[in-house]
Amino acid sequence: MVSDDLLEILRCPYCVSGETRKPGDDPGQLQLVRDSWLVCQEPDCGRKYPIRDEIPVMLIEEGEKWMDMDAEDLPVPPPGK
Numbered sequence: 001m002v003s004d005d006l007l008e009i010l011r012c013p014y015c016v017s018g019e020t021r022k023p024g025d026d027p028g029q030l031q032l033v034r035d036s037w038l039v040c041q042e043p044d045c046g047r048k049y050p051i052r053d054e055i056p057v058m059l060i061e062e063g064e065k066w067m068d069m070d071a072e073d074l075p076v077p078p079p080g081k
């Protein structure tokens with residue numbers, strides 16, 4: 001189980017850095033889905049980050065593998081590499 005403290009500070013890496021940073025004071029907020037995924041809440045992002053062995057995998061390339069899948073269709077537990 002990922003701690004609330006950790007969730008509080010994690011953000012979608014795509015939406016918080018560089019030229020792809022989204023507007024607003026606190027872009028790239030994530031929603032925990034079934035204790036297994038962190039889903040970016042920016043409307044035009046759609047990146048989803050798996051939590052493997054209780055460690056969120058906050059890699060943009062990983063999040064992009066799941067962009068086209070609805071949050072409710074994400075596999076639990078997330079598949080390994």
Ligand SMILES: [Zn+2]
Pocket residue numbers: 012013014015028040041042045046047
């Ligand atoms: Zn994002």
